[in-house]
Amino acid sequence: MAANRWIRPEVFPLFASVGVAVGICGMQLVRNITGNPDVRVTKQNRAAGVLDNFSEGEKYSQHTLRKFVRNKSSQIMPSVNNFFSDPK
Template identity: 55%
Template sequence: MAPSRWMKPEVYPLMAAMTFVAGMCVFSLTRNVLINPDVRINKAHRATAVLENEEEGEKYAHHSLRNFLRNRSPQIMPAINNFFSRRD
């Protein structure tokens, strides 16, 4: 009788997907807590009702990845899409 394993190999893809998703959640939460201008951690910022930080909000909303993707085509695989949508 073969010894039982703690984790079966069939579970590896599921663990990889769950680890990736958990990493994305941690990244998003960390980014929001540290950089988002609407999140107020210290007492002085919480005391103000409305923060006058429009330029900080614009900087947060238009980050470098969004600026990089702004002028790109919203296709995942443009070469394949163009190949199959081409009319002869």
């Protein structure tokens, strides 16, 4: 009876959106565990204390996506926005 309630074509977009959200959360979790200089998983690394790894922190915070969009316009449709906002 529960399978008949939840396995319907109307529920598939809900499954898809929840799946995407869980995937994004999982990706961010793996990224933080593997690459964040402030997260130390092993006991040997935790015993090191506070490290001043400025280059490693810079590498983590300035990832490739951020470098790609750094000099891009933050507008979604700049041609339409300029058409309506710039005076002639």
